[in-house]
Amino acid sequence: MKKGTGLSLFFGGTAYLGMPHNDAFKKLVFEGIEIYGINHGASRNNNITLDIFSIAENEAARRFGAEDSIFLSSGYLAAQLLVQQYFETHQLIYAPDTHPALWIGRPKAPRIKFVEWIERTIKLINGSDQPVMIISNSLNNLIPEIYNFDWLKRIDPHKELVLLIDDSHGIGITGNQGEGIYSRLPQLTNIETFVIASMAKALGFDAGLILGNSAGIKNLRNSPVYVGSSPPSPGMLYAFVHAGEIYAQELFNLRRNLRLFTDLLESTKKLFFINDFPVFLLQDDEIAIDLKKNGINISSFPYPDPQAKAIHRIVINSIHEKEELEILAKWINGNG
Template structure:
C-alpha cells in the first residue's frame, strides 16, 4: 500500500476513497459506527450550540458546568455502578486509577494489560490469562497478605478473547481485593451493550473499578471510571483529577441523550456479526458478540486488497513480528458490504 493509506483525509466509515478508488473498510475501533451516525452527530451539534466547543476549566473550579455530574450519574445508572467519574481520555482514567489505588495492597498484573494501566515500566506477567488465573488463586490463598490489587484488561481484542473473572470466587473470601479492569474495547459492545462492570462476580470483600476509553464504541473523546461511591470519591480527590481539564461538554450531552441510538447500533452490529459468522470457516477465531475476527494468514490482507477491501493488519507485538490480520465489523456496515466480504473470503 502507498503512503496515501497513511494520510487519509476523510472520516472513517464503511467505505474509504483513496486516489479515486473506493475500498470497503473493515478495521478500527468504532464498533457502533457512532462517528458517522447522523442522529448522534445531530446531538453533538446541539451540544456544541448549548455548551460551546470545549471547557478548559478544572473540575475543582468554583464555577462549574452541571453536565459533568449529570453525565456521571447517567453513566453509573446505564452501566450498573454506584458511581462514575469522567475524564478527558481513557488513558487519564486508567492512570488516575492505578496511581491512586495500588498502594492499598499487593499488586498482580494480568498478561497484556494496556500500557495506560502500568505504574511505571511494563509489568511482569505470564503469557496467558488462563495461567495468570491459576497462579493468582494459588498465590493469594497461600499468602499471609490480606489486601490485593488485581489489574487486568476485560478482554484481549486482538486475539480476540473475553476474559472470565469467575475465578475470583476461588480466592479465600477473607482476602480483600480491589480489581481494576480496563473495558475500553468491551464497553458498549459486550454484555448486551453494557460494560464489564455488570458481569463481574459478586464476591465478599471485593471492590471493582472499571476504567475505559469512551472513544471507541461510544464515540466520545473521554474516559470513564465505574466503581463504588467510596472509590469514586477517593479518586476525585486525587491531584490528577483536580488538575485536569474535563472533556468537551458537547460530547457528554450527546452521550447522555444517545441511549436509544446506542441500543439500535448495537442491535445492527449483532446482525452484522451473525451474518459473517454464518459464513466463516473454523480457521477464523472470534468471540460471540464481539466484532473482531482473527486468522493466522499473513497474506490475507493482500488477497482482500485485490477485491478493494481493507482490513486491520499490523505487526504485533513488535515492529518485526508477523502481522495480526483481523476483520473488524461496525454498525456502519451494510448487508451488501458484508456479502462482498464473504464472497472475497470464499474466492
C-alpha cells in the first residue's frame, strides 16, 4: 500500500508465491550469480558446461515427481521443443484455451467446453489409426478450473499416444506440496507423458521446464532445437535448487491468505473460485468498476478476443497482508 497517495492495492499478476519480492530468494539468486556468473550462452551439448544444469534438472525431477527433466531458457522454448519433435509424425489435438506457445502456426483452439472436447477427443482417437499427440493446459486460470485427466483411461489401450500438459499456472501451488500435476496424471503404458511449465510464475525465475520419463527426455536432448538453444541463467537455477524451504513457506502463506480472504467474505455468490487456488472470478461488472475507482487494481480484460466481454479476476498471492485482504473483502461485501 502506498502511503500519502491514497489507496493503491494490486490483486493481479501470476507471482502467486511472491518470489519477485522475496529477500531470501533474491539472496540465493545473487549467490548463484557470484558462483556461476550472469549467464552461460553455450550450446546445451557443449563439452564444457556447468554442473548446476544437471543439479537443477535432477532436483526438478525429484521435486515434481518425474524420472527426468530438462530446463530451457523459457516456457515458450520448452513448448516448441516438444511440439516440433512430434508435429510431423503425429496428429496434434489441442484442447480449448491451449496457450499460443504450444501451437505450430496460428493458434486455433476449439471454443467448446472442456468436457465436450474430451468426448470428441476420445471418439476421434479410438476411431483413428494415426499417431496422436494431445495438447492441453493442466487448468484454466481464467475461470478458474482445474482439469481432471482420468478420462484418458477410456482411450483404447492399444492406441499409443503422446500427452503434453502445460502446468505453468499449477506448478508450485497445486498438489499437496506444490508439486504440480505430473505425479497426479494417470500412468498408462500406451501414453508417453510430458509436462511443461514456465517457471516465471509461482516459482519466480525465467526458465522453461520439461518433465518426462528418462527415455523421452533423452530423445529431446538429441533434438536440434535443444542442442542449439542456450540454457537459463545458472544463478537462477542455483536459487531454485536451494529454495525448497522458501517455496514451502510461501505456499503455506498463500494458502493461509486464501483461507483468510474467503473467511472474510459475507457471501461467495459474487465470486467463483476453487479451494487453494489463488484466482477468483468476479462476476459483477459494477464491483470491478468500483474497485478500480477506489485504487484496488485487479486483472480485467476482454477474453477470448479483444471484442469479447471483459473478465474480472482477483489474484491473491502469498505476500498480501491481512489489512489488504480485509480492505478487498469489504469492497466485495459492499461495505467499502
